[in-house]
Amino acid sequence: ADGAVVTSPVTVTFGLKGMGVAPAGTDRANTGHHHLLVDAKALPAAGQPMGGEVIHFGGGQTETTLELAPGKHSLQLIMGDMAHVPHNPIVASEKITITVK
Numbered sequence: 001a002d003g004a005v006v007t008s009p010v011t012v013t014f015g016l017k018g019m020g021v022a023p024a025g026t027d028r029a030n031t032g033h034h035h036l037l038v039d040a041k042a043l044p045a046a047g048q049p050m051g052g053e054v055i056h057f058g059g060g061q062t063e064t065t066l067e068l069a070p071g072k073h074s075l076q077l078i079m080g081d082m083a084h085v086p087h088n089p090i091v092a093s094e095k096i097t098i099t100v101k
Helices: none
Strands: 010-013 031-038 063-066 071-080 096-100
Antiparallel strands (some): 010 063, 031 071
């Protein structure tokens, strides 16, 4: 949650409403898979496959554990289509900030 104070490793659980989660490469309408931005300044460019600026969850995962250094970190999810391209319009969570002790 935004403003949470946590210890590392940090478990991040992904949620989604109004769409389905499917592994990368699955060509099914109204589905995609999660990509996580950690300490990113901006969302990835629309219309292009996401690369190293995100952590890919192409298997359709809905949870991960991160090792984060102490301090403040921002987290934001963005959905990608079967080819890791952001949906149009972009489907992204609000950016939250957490503090790691």
